[in-house]
Amino acid sequence: MAMSPTRLGEVNRAGGNYLELFKTVFIPEVITAFEQQVVLLDKHYVRTITNGKSATFPVMGRATAAYHTPGAEIVGTNILGNEKVINIDGLLLASVFLANIDEAMNNYDVRGPYAAEMGRALATAYDKNVIAEGILGSRASTLVTGLPNGASITKTDLTSGTQALRAAAFAQACFSAATTFDANSVPEGDRFVVVKPSIYYDAVQNTDAINRDWGGAGAYSDGKIFRVAGIEILKSANVQTGVNYTADVHDVDQTNTYGLFFTPSAIGTVKLMDLAMEAEYLIKFQGTLMVAKYAMGHSWLRPECLIELKQV
Numbered sequence: 048m049a050m051s052p053t054r055l056g057e058v059n060r061a062g063g064n065y066l067e068l069f070k071t072v073f074i075p076e077v078i079t080a081f082e083q084q085v086v087l088l089d090k091h092y093v094r095t096i097t098n099g100k101s102a103t104f105p106v107m108g109r110a111t112a113a114y115h116t117p118g119a120e121i122v123g124t125n126i127l128g129n130e131k132v133i134n135i136d137g138l139l140l141a142s143v144f145l146a147n148i149d150e151a152m153n154n155y156d157v158r159g160p161y162a163a164e165m166g167r168a169l170a171t172a173y174d175k176n177v178i179a180e181g182i183l184g185s186r187a188s189t190l191v192t193g194l195p196n197g198a199s200i201t202k203t204d205l206t207s208g209t210q211a212l213r214a215a216a217f218a219q220a221c222f223s224a225a226t227t228f229d230a231n232s233v234p235e236g237d238r239f240v241v242v243k244p245s246i247y248y249d250a251v252q253n254t255d256a257i258n259r260d261w262g263g264a265g266a267y268s269d270g271k272i273f274r275v276a277g278i279e280i281l282k283s284a285n286v287q288t289g290v291n292y293t294a295d296v297h298d299v300d301q302t303n304t305y306g307l308f309f310t311p312s313a314i315g316t317v318k319l320m321d322l323a324m325e326a327e328y329l330i331k332f333q334g335t336l337m338v339a340k341y342a343m344g345h346s347w348l349r350p351e352c353l354i355e356l357k358q359v
Contacts, residue, residue: 074324076162076163076166077162077163077165077166077322077324077339078166078322079166080162080163080164080165080166080167080170081166081167081169081170081173081322081339082166082170083166083170084166084167084170084171085170085173085174086174086241086281086282086283086285087173087174087177087178087241087281087283087314088173090239090281090309090311091177091309091311091312091313091314091315091316092104092311092312092314092315092316092348093315093316093318094315094316094317094318095317095318095319095321096317096318096319097319098319099319100134100135100319101132101133101134101135101317101344102132102133102317103130103131103132103133104130104131104132104133104315104317104346104348105128105129105130106128106129106130106131106190106191106348106349107126107128107191108126108127108128108191108192108193108194109126109193109194109232110124110126111124127191127192127193128191129190129191130190131190131315131346131347131348133315133316133317133344133345133346134296134317134344135317135319135342135343135344136176136295136296136297136342136343136344136345137295137342138320138340138341138342139169139172139340139341139342139343140338140339140340141164141165141166141168141169141338141339141340142165142336142337142338142339143161143164143165143336143337144332144334144335144336144337145161145334145335145337146332146333146334161337165337165339166339168339169322169339169340169341171285172294173343174283174285175285175287175292175294175297176294176297176345177314177316177345178241178283178285178286178307179292179294179297179298179299179301179345180297180314180345180346180347181307181309181313181314181347181353182299182301182304182307182353182355183297183299183347184197184313184314184346184347184348184349184350184353185197185198185199185307185347185350185353185354185355186199186355187347187350188350189349189350189351190348190349190350194231194349194350194351195230195231195350195351196350196351197350197351197353197354197355198227198350198351198353198354198355199354199355199356199357200220200223200224200227200308200354200355200356200357201357201358201359202216202217202219202220202305202356202357202358203216203358203359204216205217205246205305205356205358206358210249210252211253213246213249214249214250214252214253215253217242217246217249217250217275217306217356218250218253218275220306220356221240221275221276221278221280221308222275222276224238224240224276224278224308224354224356225238225276225277225278227354228308228310228352228354231351231352233310233351233352234310235277237279237310237311238277238278238279238308238309238310239278239279239280239281239308239309239310240278240279240280240281240306240307240308240309240356241281241282241283241286241306241307241309242280242281242282242283242286242305242306242307242356243282243283243284243286243288243305243306244282244283244284246282246305246306247280247282248282250275250280278308286301286304286305286306286307287301287304288301288302288303288304288305289301289302290302297345303357303358303359304355304356304357305356305357305358306355306356307353307354307355307356308353308354308355308356309352309353309354310349310352312348312349312352313347313348313349313350313352313353314345314346314347314348314353315345315346315347315348316343316344316345317343317344317345318341318342318343319342319343319344320340320341320342320343321341322339322340322341323339323340323341324337324338324339324340325337325338325340326338
């Protein structure tokens with residue numbers, strides 16, 4: 048007598064797609080892992096398009112003020128500007144193949160790690176590419192005549208054998224970056240720096256950095272530091288000191304890079320396909336192939352809003 052199996056992912060045993068319930072749980076887990084891992088997702092200019100292979104981002108200059116002469120016609124002032132075309136890099140994928148699918152769909156200890164790893168893989172690639180573009184922009188010339196170029200700050204004590212000296216060097220770099228941003232007329236709100244975890248934790252251990260009297264904000268007990276000199280501190284292992292990062296159009300030498308100061312208008316991302324999930328049962332392989340994917344592109348926009356933190 049033939050058995051009548053209960054398919055754990057089938058909706059009301061209606062037949063057909065028995066992956067349906069599985070996907071409704073697996074997909075949110077992938078997205079959650081991505082959002083928990085990614086650092087720069089909401090820290091820069093992101094534009095969504097519905098079709099095409101690129102998008103144009105405006106790069107505006109600055110207005111000027113002048114005294115009015117009584118009786119003179121007001122005709123407006125000329126604000127210089129330019130644009131930057133950001134192309135879609137291609138389709139970025141993270142995939143896994145699961146055999147013995149019914150057991151895997153019902154085993155949360157199996158499903159969860161797979162979903163998390165796929166989400167983290169895409170988040171890591173996202174942050175690496177955005178950081179790489181920020182570094183490239185800090186070394187670039189402005190797109191708008193009259194605006195400042197990108198900049199860098201060099202601190203030799205970032206690799207000192209003394210923790211206090213490393214922390215002090217980073218704190219000094221934050222104040223130097225704030226000074227440069229002010230000189231470049233970069234708005235004070237939403238200034239960020241993303242640094243290697245080692246630099247971040249050196250700063251946490253520096254009581255001056257988290258002392259509000261010295262311009263810092265944080266919590267020693269929580270291992271967190273929020274701001275120094277009005278700059279919000281972010282940590283990411285995707286600041287890859289000591290490597291030549293290669294990712295097609297985002298190639299950049301990070302041999303001496305320890306961090307990146309930036310503002311949201313400094314870097315742009317064009318999004319064609321948001322994070323999505325596909326799953327297909329393959330009879331001849333007796334298992335299910337699951338793919339997490341997105342199609343986006345990244346590029347720098349405003350060099351005057353980018354400062355590379357270096358150690359030479």
